[in-house]
Each structure stands twice: as structure tokens, then as C-alpha cells.
Amino acid sequence: MTSLTDMYAAGGERRTFAEEFVQRAHSGNWETAKDHWTRVVEHFGDNVQELEKLPKSKARQEAERLALALCKTLAQAGKCWACITA
Incomplete structure (x- = not known):
């Protein structure tokens, strides 16, 4: 699975997604965002x-x-789906 950190490093649309997912959906908390990204993919x-x-x-x-x-x-x-379903 592509990590959120790897997406950020890739730049372009993937970086934009990582930034939005961390900043907008998780108030800048990278650790929570990374965990939730993994949970959604696994789901x-x-x-x-x-x-x-x-x-x-x-x-x-x-x-x-x-x-x-x-x-x-x-x-x-x-x-965030993971936040909503928690």
C-alpha cells in the first residue's frame, strides 16, 4: 500500500490529497491521518x-x-470515513 507520506513525497495530485486529508480531515495530525488512511484501504x-x-x-x-x-x-x-465510523 502506498503510504500517506509517500503520496506527499510524490507531489502533484497525490501530494494535494495527502495535504487535504491531513489538514482538513485531521486538523494537521499526521499520525491519525496515516492510521486512518491505512484503515480505509484495509477496509x-x-x-x-x-x-x-x-x-x-x-x-x-x-x-x-x-x-x-x-x-x-x-x-x-x-x-474522514474512519473518523465517522469510529
């Missing part, structure tokens, strides 16, 4: 049945893609 990996049919590496990538779409949308509104 998709564990609960999306369609991913079970894919090779492990492809399933991991798809879980990350789904998590990114959800987290990006919520972060723009200052929210």
Missing part, C-alpha cells in the same frame, strides 16, 4: 468481494484506488 481490501477474484497485488491496488476516491471526496469537505 476495502477486506470487504469488497470483487477484489477476492483478483491477484493479491492487483486487489491491493484496487483497494487503494477505491479508498483514495472516497477519502479524497470526504477530505475536501473536512471529513
